[in-house]
Amino acid sequence: MTDDRPWRLTDLTFVPMGDGRERATINGEVEIVRQNGRYWITTPNGPQWHDIGREGVDPALNFLFIERER
Numbered sequence: 001m002t003d004d005r006p007w008r009l010t011d012l013t014f015v016p017m018g019d020g021r022e023r024a025t026i027n028g029e030v031e032i033v034r035q036n037g038r039y040w041i042t043t044p045n046g047p048q049w050h051d052i053g054r055e056g057v058d059p060a061l062n063f064l065f066i067e068r069e070r
Contacts, residue, residue, distance in 0.1 A: 007061040009054065030064060033056070 014022035014034055023026045026044055033040040039057050041049040041064075049060045 006065045009057045009061065026061075030061075032061075 007030075009032075012024035012026075012032060014024045014032075017033070018022045019035075021033055024032045026032075026033075029044055031042045034041075038051050038053065039049070040051065041057070041060050043064060047063075049056065052060065
């Protein structure tokens with residue numbers, strides 16, 4: 001994962017958390033949790049996404065990448 005292009009789900013490396021959940025982080029700030037094919041994205045100061053499908057992850061990460069650049 002680099003900071004010179006938008007973040008993508010395919011770039012993330014998930015590690016087991018237990019209870020069937022997996023977690024990936026971006027720059028130690030953005031946390032993406034995957035469970036049963038659904039995703040939760042949290043950031044220190046918002047926004048947050050809950051229970052979104054795979055198709056919603058890249059647009060959410062793209063939004064966060066753009067916001068970070070501002």
